[in-house]
Amino acid sequence: MRSRVLAIPLALLLALAVTAPAGAVTNGQPDGDNHPYVGLLVFDAAPGVPGWRCSGSLISPTVVLTAAHCTDGAVAARAWFQPDVTYVKVPFPGYPYGGTGSGAIEGTPYVYPQYQSPFGQGLVGFSFGDIGVVVLSAPVPTSQVARYAQLPAAGTVETLRNKAALDYVGFGVSEQVMTYPGENPYDRWTGPRIRNYAPGQLISGIFKGTDDLIKVTMNPGGGKGGTCFGDSGGPDLLGGTDTVLAVNSFVTNSNCSGVGYDTRVDVPERLLWISSFLSGTVCTFNGSARYVRYPPSDGISTGPLQFSWAPSSADVSSGSWDELYLGTHYPADITDGTIGPGIAALTFYYAPFTFYYYYTGTFTKPAAIGSPPVGQPWTLSGALSGSQPAGNQFTATGTVTCH
Numbered sequence: 226m227r228s229r230v231l232a233i234p235l236a237l238l239l240a241l242a243v244t245a246p247a248g249a250v251t252n253g254q255p256d257g258d259n260h261p262y263v264g265l266l267v268f269d270a271a272p273g274v275p276g277w278r279c280s281g282s283l284i285s286p287t288v289v290l291t292a293a294h295c296t297d298g299a300v301a302a303r304a305w306f307q308p309d310v311t312y313v314k315v316p317f318p319g320y321p322y323g324g325t326g327s328g329a330i331e332g333t334p335y336v337y338p339q340y341q342s343p344f345g346q347g348l349v350g351f352s353f354g355d356i357g358v359v360v361l362s363a364p365v366p367t368s369q370v371a372r373y374a375q376l377p378a379a380g381t382v383e384t385l386r387n388k389a390a391l392d393y394v395g396f397g398v399s400e401q402v403m404t405y406p407g408e409n410p411y412d413r414w415t416g417p418r419i420r421n422y423a424p425g426q427l428i429s430g431i432f433k434g435t436d437d438l439i440k441v442t443m444n445p446g447g448g449k450g451g452t453c454f455g456d457s458g459g460p461d462l463l464g465g466t467d468t469v470l471a472v473n474s475f476v477t478n479s480n481c482s483g484v485g486y487d488t489r490v491d492v493p494e495r496l497l498w499i500s501s502f503l504s505g506t507v508c509t510f511n512g513s514a515r516y517v518r519y520p521p522s523d524g525i526s527t528g529p530l531q532f533s534w535a536p537s538s539a540d541v542s543s544g545s546w547d548e549l550y551l552g553t554h555y556p557a558d559i560t561d562g563t564i565g566p567g568i569a570a571l572t573f574y575y576a577p578f579t580f581y582y583y584y585t586g587t588f589t590k591p592a593a594i595g596s597p598p599v600g601q602p603w604t605l606s607g608a609l610s611g612s613q614p615a616g617n618q619f620t621a622t623g624t625v626t627c628h
Contacts, residue, residue, distance in 0.1 A: 256394055256422035257308050262374045262467070263420055263459060264306040265396040266291060266359060267321040268299035268334060275321040280395035280459030282374035282469055286364035288502045289332065290374065291458030292472050292488065294342060296334035296357030303329040304361060306370050310396070310418040320418070332359040337498055348486070349434030355474045355488040356495050357458065358502050374460060375468045376499060377491040382439055382470060387429040390464025391441060394422050395456035395473065424464070428484060438486045439471050461487050497627055501536030508564075509533040510603065512623015514546055526550040530621050532571065534564045546573060569605045 256263070262283040270276030281291035281304065289304055296302070303323040310320060310328070319327030337356040344353035396418055428440040441461060460469040471487035490496065500506045509531065516526035532544025544559030555575055562571040606620040 254422060255308070256420040259422060260392075260394045260420065260462075260467075261306065261308075261370045262372060263394040263396075264289065264304045265310050265418060265420075266295065266302055266304050266458065267329070268295060269301040270298065272300055273322075278321065278396070279457045280473070281359060282460045282472075283365060283370055284374050284376060284469075284499070285503050286367075286370075286373075287361045288499075289359040289361065290460075290469060290472065290490070290499060291357045291359060292474060293336045293340035293355045293357040294352060294474070295458045296359065297336050297340065297342075299334045302332045302334045302359045303327075304332060304359060304365075305329050306365055308420045330361045330363055330365060332361040334359050335502070337495065339494070349432070349438060351475055351486075352488075353434075353437050354495070356472060356490065356499065358499060360502055372467065374462075375466070376496055377463070377468050377470055379491055379493045379496060381463075381468070381491045382427075382489055385427055385429060385463075385470075387427070389427040389429070391425040391427055391470070392422065392462040392464055392466075393425050393456070393459070393473075394420065394462065395459030396420055425461070427470075434486075436492070437489060438474070439489055441485045441487055497536070497625075500627060506536055506627055507533055507542070508536055508625055508627040510544075510621070510623050510625050512603075512621055514548075514619065514621040516548070516620075517618040524551050526555075528554075530623065532559045532562065534562070536564075536627070539563050541571065544571070 264281055264283060266279045266281045266289065267275050268277050268279065276299065277295070279291055279295035281289040281295075283304075283306065284290050303321075305320075305328055307328055319329070323329040323331050335358045337354045337358075339354040340352070340356065341354065342352035344351070426442045428442060430440075432440065439461065456473045459473045461471040461473065462468060463470055469490050471489050471491075473485070474488045475486055490499070497508070510533075511531050512529070514526075514528060514530040518524055518526070526548045528547040528549045530544070530546045532541055534541040541559060541562030541564060544562075546557045546559065548555040548557060557573040557575045560572050560574045563569070603625050604620065604622045606618070
C-alpha cells in the first residue's frame, strides 16, 4: 500500500489530495480475511459522480474511520468490505457505483472539525487533524465483518519504542509499471482492488508535528512495506492487534518510499469526536456555573453544575445545578437541552416553585460537538434568553469525561 498524498510541490500535493485516488500497500501480500474490518471507500465529488477512492476501518457495524482528506469535499460515500473488489473472484459490475448487486453500502461522510490543509509551512504543514468518518446507511452484515477495529487509549503513541511493529492494511495501489520511457512515477502505480497487508515500523522521536502525526517506514528493506495511493484513511495498526494508532495521510515522494506521515488517532479530542458517532457514548460535564443577573445590582448566582449528553444525538439527558443566590440554595434539575456545534441550550426546572427557567442561548464553546478537551477546562458562556430578561450572563466552567 502507499498513501494517497505526495510531499512534492504543495500545489501538486493539494491537487492530489483532492482529486487523485488514495494509495495502497506496497511490498505486501493479499490480506484475505485477516483484517475484515478494513474496507474500500469510494467518494462522490458530486451526486452520482465518483471522484476518488480511499481505505477505512470499520469501528462499529455502521461507522468507518478514515482520513479527512478523503471525506472533505465529498457529497456521498460507499464502502466495500470484501477482500477482493474486482471482477476476478467476486463480480462487482457496478464499481465504483453503488446500488443493488454492487456489494457496497452507502454512507455519509464527515470531516473532523479541526482539520486544516494546508496547515503551515514545510512537509508536516501539509495537513492537520486528517481524520474523517463515514456513517453507513445500514450495518455491515456480521457474516461479512464480525470483528471491528479498536480505538486506542489516549496517548498510546507516546508509550511506544522506536521501531515498534506496525501493520499496514489497505486497498491502495501496490506496484509500479512503466508503460513508456520517462513516465511520471505517480502515473506508473497500479494494482487490483484487493485488501493488502504489509508490516512496517514506527520511527519514534520528537519532530515538528509530533502531536498530530506519526512518522513511519515506507521502504521494503528488512521485509517491511508501506502505503501508497488508495491507502489514505486506512489504519496503521499496532503490530499484531486490531488497534488503530493512526490513519494513512501522506508520503514524501511519488515512489511511495522513504518515510510516511500518518495522523494520530490517540489524541483525546479526536477520540471524543470519533466516539460521538458511536451509539451508547455519553459525555458528562462537571463544574460550576456563575449567573450574573441583569441589572447587576440584582445579584450573582453561583453553584455546582453537572449535566450529561449523547454526542451522537446532541441531546442532554440529565443534570442539576445547585444555585446559590443571596445566601439561599435553589436546587434545579436540568430536564432537557442540546449540546451541539456552537450552541448549548439547557432547561432548568426548580421543583419547589413548579416553574421552569429556560436558560437557553448561544454559548461560545472551545470545540465542536463531541470534541471537548477531556480532563481540561471547558467553558460555556453567553447571553441567556428564554424566560429570563435580556442581558443575563451565564458561564459554566468545568471538565468533560466520556464513556
